[in-house]
């Protein structure tokens with residue numbers, strides 16, 4: 036099929052144009068650059084970090100202050116190089132964030148499109164499930180599930196995905212409903228198009244930008260949540276992550292010794308990555324919703340849902356922090 | 364193509380009802396009767412006008428003839444075959460012989476498609492055309508609607524409303540349909556381009572011998588371009604037939620009022636303008652008898668209770684009024 040190749044080419048051109056649009060957007064460019072830097076850091080951590088924090092033989096004295104050999108000193112509890120831990124921590128944070136974000140994007144949009152496009156009983160069942168899952172308090176359930184199934188990242192990602200797809204699928208569904216009733220879909224139907232064609236040619240491209248935007252914002256939210264879990268000691272205990280660095284710093288009493296850098300470093304890591312993904316997401320949102328579309332139902336709806344989602348994430352962060360200190 | 368049937372599209376006793384939200388849980392389900400007992404024949408190659416005020420069911424009828432809406436009762440025959448009885452595959456084949464031009468060209472063109480993709484879409488869906496064939500056909504079509512090859516890779520938002528409607532026309536005609544529904548094809552456009560678009564449609568009809576169902580509010584336009592016509596009121600056909608005969612000798616009070624409204628613009632005309640009083644009744648609970656009776660200047664007592672059937676008063680001229688026949 037020649038047209039398939041052609042379609043792919045067009046798709047490529049269009050996504051290229053989209054990336055260029057983000058680049059032109061000031062906030063979007065900042066987000067893109069920082070995300071890119073973080074990805075590079077994660078991929079090349081081995082070469083960037085001066086020490087391998089996973090290597091027990093490279094551990095030195097505990098609680099050293101910053102110096103030229105140890106840029107951010109060493110950790111109070113284990114004597115690992117804090118700067119190297121910071122670099123390696125990017126891996127966990129970013130991969131959990133991005134993998135979960137992508138999985139949610141796929142699951143949320145597939146279920147959203149199914150509900151919106153197929154309608155009827157599928158729609159009803161899916162939307163009831165969403166209604167129920169959205170009111171379930173996520174954090175306690177996460178704690179229970181990780182306690183049962185172990186603290187591996189696989190379990191954590193699965194839990195995040197399980198409780199993360201609902202808002203996206205709702206947003207996608209409402210957009211699909213709009214597209215489904217549009218004149219151009221009717222025109223395609225009149226030209227003899229089947230359901231599959233309309234789905235892949237009109238509906239999915241019509242929601243793809245929404246999904247991209249939501250994914251960027253979800254990544255940010257998930258990275259916060261992951262840091263929170265690790266801080267609580269619910270992350271993978273053998274992995275080095277920013278949340279765990281914070282937890283270790285606190286349990287080791289870095290504030291007591293005045294080692295503020297061991298807290299600030301992972302804090303900046305978390306902040307930077309969340310900040311970058313948020314910028315990216317908000318930039319895409321602004322590109323997608325020029326003033327004209329501000330009032331559309333779908334826009335208002337995903338606006339609200341996003342606020343609600345972030346609020347929930349921040350709320351669970353607070354819960355984690357108060358819970359964490361209460362444990363001490 | 365078979366040219367056996369003189370009648371291309373025929374509806375008999377066509378009713379389309381839309382369910383209305385119930386006000387109470389156990390109340391009887393209510394229906395909005397958008398089209399009731401519409402029986403119309405559209406001849407091959409003609410331009411058939413459909414006139415009536417907003418909400419009287421013109422688009423509903425047109426969509427039912429295209430199979431976009433399922434009738435609640437009655438039949439739609441296309442080239443002699445009942446379109447709602449056909450198996451899906453055959454119906455899809457048949458659909459390629461029908462097309463529609465929408466009122467708002469902006470919403471009928473996917474903003475993410477280039478002009479080439481838009482016009483070639485019916486070809487892609489049908490399959491069996493190579494890319495170069497597609498391109499050749501699209502360019503030829505584009506030129507015949509007055510655009511150029513240079514526009515091929517631009518997006519619909521780059522064009523004016525009139526140009527967008529040209530793109531929509533090119534797209535609708537690329538598969539050489541036999542039946543084209545034009546649902547108020549100019550009413551969303553600037554007055555200055557109305558004539559251009561209408562002329563384009565007429566040219567294309569001459570070239571390709573297409574049958575048009577032309578929906579319009581504008582009686583002057585209908586008078587100019589339509590061979591036969593139907594006038595609808597609240598979901599029912601009140602007068603139907605040869606348009607020359609109807610304009611020369613309007614019989615139904617509603618038709619008279621409509622035509623007098625157009626003709627009274629003409630200063631030389633000595634006809635008095637008939638103005639209608641009252642509001643259109645609701646299509647949810649239409650009057651049992653003549654649906655026009657509440658506004659009819661010639662209404663009598665039993666109009667409200669006794670229905671009038673369409674009757675032929677002269678060859679190809681039907682009226683649904685008991686006192687005009």
Ligand SMILES: Nc1ncnc2c1ncn2[C@@H]1O[C@H](COP(=O)(O)OP(=O)(O)OP(=O)(O)O)[C@@H](O)[C@H]1O
Pocket residue numbers: 381382395397415416417418419420421422423424646
């Ligand atoms: N999908 C639908 N669901 C419920 N009611 C509908 C639907 N489509 C149309 N209607 C109603 O059916 C009636 C006829 O609508 P239709 O669109 O056919 O009118 P029209 O003659 O085309 O009007 P206009 O000139 O404004 O386009 C209207 O009262 C409308 O509200």
Ligand SMILES: [Mg+2]
Pocket residue numbers: 421422423546
């Ligand atoms: Mg209409």
